[in-house]
Amino acid sequence: MVAVLVSGAAVAAAFKASEPLLVVRTPIEAADVIVVLGGDGPARAWQAAGLYREGAAPKVLVTGIGDCENIRAYMVKEGVPQDVIQTECAARSTWENAMFSAPLLTAMGARRAILVTSWFHTRRAIACFRQVLPQVEWMSVPVERGESYRQMLSNHHGLSVLAEYAKIGWYSVRYGVASF
Secondary structure, three states: OHHHHHHHHHHHHHHHHHHHHHOOOOOOOOOOEEEEEOOOHHHHHHHHHHHHHOOOOOEEEEEOOOOHHHHHHHHHHOOOOHHHEEEEOOOOOHHHHHHHHHHHHHHHOOOEEEEEOEHHHHHHHHHHHHHHOOOOEEEEOOEOOOOOHHHHOOOHHHHHHHHHHHHHHHHHHHHOOOOO
């Protein structure tokens, strides 16, 4: 019983700390490209399409295996011209998103980029891109949390938030990514 209470308290503390620890929001200035990470595709595509329509950047790069073509299609439906969207559909991790996107972003001449991903993923994602492409000025526009912490406890988002803490530690050891 004590173990359950301690575990419950630890989970509650991890959720409560997730906003200040995991989320990076930066002021947005005009950029060369919007980089959209795969996973949670519709929400990220919607966020990126809105940024494009607002004139935040003239180009889009979608990166990640699984749903990159779906993200592209959704963005086109949301009014983003197909010819401004480039895809990188091989990356299987956040580190690979950065590594596989680097030559494409370099070829695009990117000096300033906006990164779009889920709110809890922003700290690790932007740390990876800053490490791989330090010459690019990175800005972060997260897809904001759309549900309460209580709701997240009963679905995959809750597990994703909790797993993010471990992933930050792993990326620090494996790739030398300093997220904090």
